[in-house]
Amino acid sequence: MTGDDLREACGVFGIWQDPAAFTKAYWGAFSLQHRGQESAGVAVMNEGKIAVAKGMGLLQDAVKLDAALRGSAAISHVRYSTTGESSAMNAQPLLMHTRFGPLALAHNGNLVNHERLRRQLEAEGAIFQGTSDSEVLAHLVARRPESDLATALKEAARQLSGGFAFVVLSREGVFGIRDPLGIRPLVLGRIPGGAWVLASETCAFDMVGAHMMREVEPGELVRITASGVESVRFAERMAERACAFEVIYFARPDSLAQGESMHLKRRLLGKQLALEAPAPADVVVGVPDSSLPAAMGYAEASGLPFDFGLVKNRYIARTFIAPDPEWRAQGVQLKLSAVKEVVEGRRVALIDDSLVRGTTSRHIVRLLRSAGAKEVHMRIASPPYRDPCHYGIDTSRAGELAARHLSLEALTARVGADSLAFLSPEGLMAALGSDRWCLACFGRGYPVPVEEEEDG
Numbered sequence: 001m002t003g004d005d006l007r008e009a010c011g012v013f014g015i016w017q018d019p020a021a022f023t024k025a026y027w028g029a030f031s032l033q034h035r036g037q038e039s040a041g042v043a044v045m046n047e048g049k050i051a052v053a054k055g056m057g058l059l060q061d062a063v064k065l066d067a068a069l070r071g072s073a074a075i076s077h078v079r080y081s082t083t084g085e086s087s088a089m090n091a092q093p094l095l096m097h098t099r100f101g102p103l104a105l106a107h108n109g110n111l112v113n114h115e116r117l118r119r120q121l122e123a124e125g126a127i128f129q130g131t132s133d134s135e136v137l138a139h140l141v142a143r144r145p146e147s148d149l150a151t152a153l154k155e156a157a158r159q160l161s162g163g164f165a166f167v168v169l170s171r172e173g174v175f176g177i178r179d180p181l182g183i184r185p186l187v188l189g190r191i192p193g194g195a196w197v198l199a200s201e202t203c204a205f206d207m208v209g210a211h212m213m214r215e216v217e218p219g220e221l222v223r224i225t226a227s228g229v230e231s232v233r234f235a236e237r238m239a240e241r242a243c244a245f246e247v248i249y250f251a252r253p254d255s256l257a258q259g260e261s262m263h264l265k266r267r268l269l270g271k272q273l274a275l276e277a278p279a280p281a282d283v284v285v286g287v288p289d290s291s292l293p294a295a296m297g298y299a300e301a302s303g304l305p306f307d308f309g310l311v312k313n314r315y316i317a318r319t320f321i322a323p324d325p326e327w328r329a330q331g332v333q334l335k336l337s338a339v340k341e342v343v344e345g346r347r348v349a350l351i352d353d354s355l356v357r358g359t360t361s362r363h364i365v366r367l368l369r370s371a372g373a374k375e376v377h378m379r380i381a382s383p384p385y386r387d388p389c390h391y392g393i394d395t396s397r398a399g400e401l402a403a404r405h406l407s408l409e410a411l412t413a414r415v416g417a418d419s420l421a422f423l424s425p426e427g428l429m430a431a432l433g434s435d436r437w438c439l440a441c442f443g444r445g446y447p448v449p450v451e452e453e454e455d456g
C-alpha cells in the first residue's frame with residue numbers, strides 16, 4: 001500500500017534519566033515518523049519545568065534539532081489525527097499544569113468513550129485546549145482525589161476505553177500506559193547501563209542504542225523513576241488483541257511484534273497467500289515498500305521469480321501524504337512508476353498488503369498495463385477490509401471501504417485486474433501464529449464495544 005488509504009494514529013517515545021534526553025527523544029520520534037506526518041513534538045523536563053517544542057509537519061520541520069532543549073527526561077510524538085482536527089492546537093506532547101506539577105502527555109490510539117468523558121468533564125468545568133481525545137486523560141488525572149501521581153494515573157486509565165498507548169512525563173518519572181487488550185503497541189527498552197525508554201515500536205530503540213526489554217503488558221502502567229521500573233496493573237488480565245494491521249502494514253519491517261520480526265511475519269503472509277491463491281503469472285511484483293516482504297514470500301512459496309516491477313519516487317513532498325482526499329488519486333501517480341523491462345509482455349502477480357478503497361490499486365494496475373504487462377493478477381496479503389477501525393487507525397468512513405459494499409467480481413472490475421484474491425482470515429491467523437490479534441476490520445467483531453462514532 002502506498003499510504004493513501006490507511007493512516008496510523010501516532011507514534012510515542014519516552015526516556016528517563018539521560019543527559020541527552022532531548023536528542024534521543026528527537027531521534028526516537030524520527031524513527032517513528034512513518035506512524036504520523038501531520039505534526040510532531042518533543043517535551044523535556046529540566047529542573048522541575050517542562051519545555052515543549054512542537055509544530056505541524058514532519059519532525060524536522062516541526063522541531064529544530066538545534067533547539068537543544070536541555071534536560072534529563074523527555075517524551076516525543078508524531079501524529080496523524082484520527083480524532084480531533086489536524087491543527088497546531090492538537091499537536092503533541094500536550095502540557096498541563098496540575099497539582100502533581102507539570103505533566104506532558106503523548107498518545108497513540110483512540111478512546112471510544114472520549115466524547116462521553118469529555119462531555120462529563122466539561123460539565124464539571126474542565127476547559128480543553130484542543131479537540132483531540134488525548135487531553136481526556138490529563139483532565140481525569142487532574143480531578144483524581146489520590147495524592148500520588150501513579151495511583152491517580154492508574155485510576156484515570158481505568159476510565160478509558162478503546163485502543164491507547166500513552167507516555168507521560170512528570171517530575172517524578174516517565175509513565176507508560178497500554179490499553180487492556182494491548183490493541184496499540186508500547187514497548188520498554190533500556191540503553192545498556194543507562195536510561196529506560198518507551199516507544200511505539202522497537203525500531204526507535206535501535207535508533208538510540210537501546211535494547212528491547214519487553215512489551216508493556218496490556219492493562220499495565222509502567223512507572224520509570226530514579227529507582228527503576230515499577231509495574232502497576234490498572235485492568236484485569238485479558239486475552240490480548242494486538243492490532244493485526246501493525247504487522248500487515250503499519251510497523252516498520254525492522255520492528256518486532258510480540259517478539260517476532262515484522263519483515264519475517266510479512267513474508268509468512270505472502271507465503272500463506274501463495275498457498276491459498278496461486279496466480280497464473282510469470283513474475284511477482286510487490287507494491288513498494290510495505291508489500292515487498294509479502295511479495296518475496298509469495299514468490300518463494302509459488303516458485304515464481306520476484307522482481308522490482310514498481311519503483312517508488314522518494315522525493316514526494318509532504319503535500320501528498322497530507323490528509324486531503326483530493327490529493328490522494330493525484331499522489332499515487334507521482335509516487336510510483338512501473339519498470340517496463342520487468343513487466344512488458346509478462347503476466348504479473350501484483351502483491352499488495354491490503355485493499356481499502358481500491359482507488360490506489362486501480363492506478364497501480366493501470367500503471368503496469370501501460371508499461372506493457374500482459375495480465376495483472378492482484379493478490380492481497382490480508383483479508384477484505386470491511387469494517388472501520390475505532391481504535392486509532394483512520395480507515396475513512398465505512399462507505400469508502402470497497403470490500404464492504406462490492407462483491408469480489410465488482411472489486412476485480414473496480415481495480416481493473418484480470419483476477420483478484422485475498423488472504424483468508426484463517427490464513428492471516430495461521431501466518432500470525434496465534435489468535436492474540438484484533439481482526440475487527442476484517443469483519444471479526446470489535447474486541448472493545450464501540451460507544452459512539454468518532455469524527456475522524
Ligand code: SF4
Pocket residue numbers: 163183242243244245246388389390391392393438439440441442
Ligand atoms: S480494527 Fe483493524 S486497524 Fe483497527 S486495531 Fe483492529 S486490526 Fe488494527
